[in-house]
Amino acid sequence: MLHEKYKVLLFDLDDTLFNHSYCYKKAVTDTVKFHDCLNHLDEEVFFKTFAKNNQQLWKEFQCKRITFQELTLKRLISTLNQLYINISLEETESINEFYHGNYLKNIVPDPQIQKLLKRLKGIFKMGIVTNGTSFNAYKKVQRLGLNDVFGDEYIIVSEETGYSKPEPQIFYHVLEKFKINPEETLFVGDNYYTDICGASSIGMDTIWVNHFDLKPPTDTIPTYTVKSIFAIVERLRIKI
Ligand SMILES: [Mg+2]
Incomplete structure (x- = not known):
């Protein structure tokens, strides 16, 4: 045999x-949908911007230049900056937490x-x-x-x-x-x-x-x- x-x-x-890609995309689009400061944005544009930042920062994480926690916050901060969303660091961190909770919930x-x-x-x-x-x-x-x-x-x-x-x-x-x-x-x-x-x-x-x-x-x-x-x-x- x-x-x-x-x-x-x-x-x-x-x-x-498991279908990580689905859980990841759903968590990103739900993050947009469920936050008043984001829900006027196009979900697809937000997702593409977020995914691009993720890809770039993932390389830095793999080279051990940043931690995973830094990666997840930085990719969100960059995405918000690129889409001209001005919010406090505290609010950004709370959105980031929502994203992580939502991602795990989708699994x-x-x-x-x-x-x-x-x-x-x-x-x-x-x-x-x-x-x-x-x-x-x-x-x-x-x-x-x-x-x-x-x-x-x-x-x-x-x-x-x-x-x-x-x-x-x-x-x-x-x-x-x-x-x-x-x-x-x-x-x-x-x-x-x-x-x-x-x-x-x-x-x-x-x-x-x-x-x-x-x-x-x-x-x-x-x-x-x-x-x-x-x-x-x-x-x-x-x-x-
Ligand atoms: Mg894989």
């Missing part, structure tokens, strides 16, 4: 185990994913490898009702290891934690660069959850490609 080659199955979190358990992961847990050791803060990562797993599938010890977060995907150090950290060789490890993720290129660079096999049917942008070829996480059981020839 194909799946016997692997002992450990590792998952990315955002947009692999809900998915019985299908729970069933799939429980089945896989009967076969493999499993972990999560995610870029971001520990607080958020544990909270997301809790909101998804996946605590009994992934113990805290096996949720590996960039903030704790000091390295972010695709840096090889974070993947080596995981190998050490599981006391496993890369050849016996399979990494499942949606992001071609951070997940697939990162895991491949240290010799892990990979499953690319390619939601949008993209062509691999470089010559790193995923071991398997699926359109949805539910297809991994067929790829690994597992009976469910």
Whole structure:
């Protein structure tokens, strides 16, 4: 059986185990909708501006020039400045808190994913490898009702290891934690660069959850490609 080659199955979190993009966009647009100082703005324009600032600041966060908390406040401050919204720092911080609460609230358990992961847990050791803060990562797993599938010890977060995907150090950290060789490890993720290129660079096999049917942008070829996480059981020839 194909799946016997692997002992450990590792998952990315955002947009692999839940629809992060949806929760993120809904939190941003609800933030606009539910604040009097913002609700005259076009939600789409606000979202695009916010997302662009997020992308730029994320690079600084990954280079460890700013903390995650600074990133989240700065992306909001920049967005407000660019859209000519003049409010106090206190009000900005309260809007930022609303955004975070709303984002987490949008994350809900998915019985299908729970069933799939429980089945896989009967076969493999499993972990999560995610870029971001520990607080958020544990909270997301809790909101998804996946605590009994992934113990805290096996949720590996960039903030704790000091390295972010695709840096090889974070993947080596995981190998050490599981006391496993890369050849016996399979990494499942949606992001071609951070997940697939990162895991491949240290010799892990990979499953690319390619939601949008993209062509691999470089010559790193995923071991398997699926359109949805539910297809991994067929790829690994597992009976469910
Ligand atoms: Mg992802």
